[in-house]
Amino acid sequence: MSGAVDRPATGPLIVGAMVRTLGAYPSGWRQPGAHADPQTDASILRRVARLAEDADLDYLFFGDWLATGPDLEFRDPYLLARIDPVSAVLYLAGVTEKIGLIATVNSTYADPYATARATASLDLLTGGRGGVNLVTGAEPRAAANHGRDAHADNEARYDRAEEFVRALRLLWESWDDDAWIADRDSGVLIDAERLRTAAFVGTQVRVEGPLNVARPPQAHPPIVHAGTSPRSRALAATEADLALIAAADPASAAATRTELRALAEASGRDPDDLKVIVPVLPVVAETDASARAVVDRLLLLVPIDDGASGHAERPGFPANRSLAAFLDAAGLPADDPARRAAVDDVVAADAAARFAEAGARVLDLVRLRTGRSVGGEHPVTWRHLIAAHAVPANFVVGGPTVIADHFELWRAAGAADGFNVLSAFQQAQFEAFAQLAAPELRRRGLLGRAGATLRERLSLGAPRLAYAPALATR
Incomplete structure (x- = not known):
């Protein structure tokens, strides 16, 4: 495998914000002062955009989900009601000047x-x-919302996605750069030979064109894709500019990045034109202890089945948010006395000593992220362990130095070209990242990329244009 495929990122990382107005952690909206009303999302969007632009982030990223239901209240509250992503970026286009805007x-x-x-x-x-x-979507309820009886299978969805990308690019190239003449003396507005149809006919997508919008400044706005299936990774490697991946550690992320870059190179692309981005959920404060206190409260605010709250009877409540579910995961016997304890009780040392590997890992995460320990001055409770087990998160917890160390470690390992930053709740946590962590990232040369367009900021090469006349004019 070539050195180009294995080459780690150099220079400033790509850093974007994945915007979730209700917060990225299910209990984030319960934090004091956190945003909790989707009807006032406009003010949060403006504030996040200003903070991100002032911090010199590269883009704002808006995901999507084409359905809703009561189960999302517990799993992903931010999906219950949210602004359409294309509407969100068009709204922010008028209140920003340099940051990229990516819609799903x-x-x-x-x-x-x-x-x-x-x-x-x-x-x-x-x-x-x-x-x-x-x-390509994987939510069965979305099919009914679009007049379909069933959700398409994985192969059909990716067949359509590949055709969709080709149709997009052909339509974006409807106008050559110099198609507009606008000669007032001669009365000639356009060179008709430099306006073309897309004329694309696939098995699932058909478009004629031309597009009735002038040529985009970037010719091809950057395309982003995420997924884990072989078809998804193939689409990302051959067609995407940014590939979003999820990985538990730098080693697995580096392996995925190497695989994607190799697939890109095999398809005839320069692997450096494919940027691999990982998500990160930094919980930031001025001190490590203050950041751990934020996570401690997030865990305590996760709704769980404690036998008294009535949560377990509500529609869609997750079955894994109970003491019994955690103890099963920890491998303790079904008749263990700890099962009879209230979930608010502290974890006994004898029970913790008998945890299976999975339970011990959760206990270590709680220690690391909250500062609590079994038998310590601030003891771990069953509630902490249930929440950490049932609602896992890619937390990085600490002051600016800890956050910057994390970014630097992953870059040095060749694990990522950049990060999508999530915030547990808005707006305080994104504000903490932008005003505390971002300056440290800039000081280390990890943040602050140049470029007037998003393609330039992402260090992408010239787009592969379909039409030679358009290529010749650039």
Whole structure:
């Protein structure tokens, strides 16, 4: 495998914010002062955009989910009610000046012409700061919301996604750079030979064109894709500019990054034009102890089945949020006396000593992230362990130095070209990252990329254009 495939990231990392107005952790909205009302999302979006731009982040990223239901209250509250991502980025286009704006589109249900039109418009309105995250979706309820009896299988969804990307790019290239003449004396507005149809006919996607929006400043706004299946990784490696991956540690992330870059190179691409991005959920405060206190409260606020709250009887309440579920995971006997303890009781040392490997890992995470310990001055409770087991999160907890060390470690391991920063709740935690951690990242040269367009900030090469006449004019 070539050195280019294995080459780690150098220079400033790509750092974007994955915006979830209700927070990325299920109990985040319960924190004192946290944003908890989707009807006032506009003010949070403006505040996050200003903070991100002042901190010199590279983009704001908006995900999507095409259904809702009461179960999401416990699993992912931020999905219950949220602004349409394309609407969100167009709203923020007028209140930002340099940060990239990436909106999610589900290619299973979206119309390619409408998507090309919206994303080209975003790119024009922002002077080249637009991007699109293409997903194929895996939510059965979304099918009914789009008039379908069943959700398409994985192969059909990716067949459509591949055609969708090709149609998008052809539509974006409808106009050459110099197609607009606007000669007032001669009365000639356009060179008709430099306006073309897409004329794309696939098995699932068909578009004629041309696009009735002028050529995007970036020609091809960057495409983002995430997924774990072989088809998903193939799509990311051959078509995406940013590949979003999830990994538990730098070694596994580095292996995935190497695999994706090798697939990109095998498809004829420069592997450096594929940037691999991992999510991170930093809990930031001025001191490590203060950050641990935030996580401690987040765990305590996770709704669990404690036998008294009535949560277990509510629709969609997760079955794994109980003492019995945690003890099963820890491998303790079914008749262990600890089962009869209230979930608020502290964890006994004899019970902790008998934890299986999975339970011991959860206990170590709680120690690391909250500062609590079995038998210590601030003891671990069963409630902490249940929450940490049932609602796992990729927390990085501490002051600015700890956060910057994490970023630096992953870059040195060749694990990522950048990070999508999540915030446990808004707006205080994103504010803490932007105002405390970001300056330390800049001081170390890990943050602060140059470029007027999003493609330039991401250090992407020139897009692979389909039409030679368009290529010749650039």
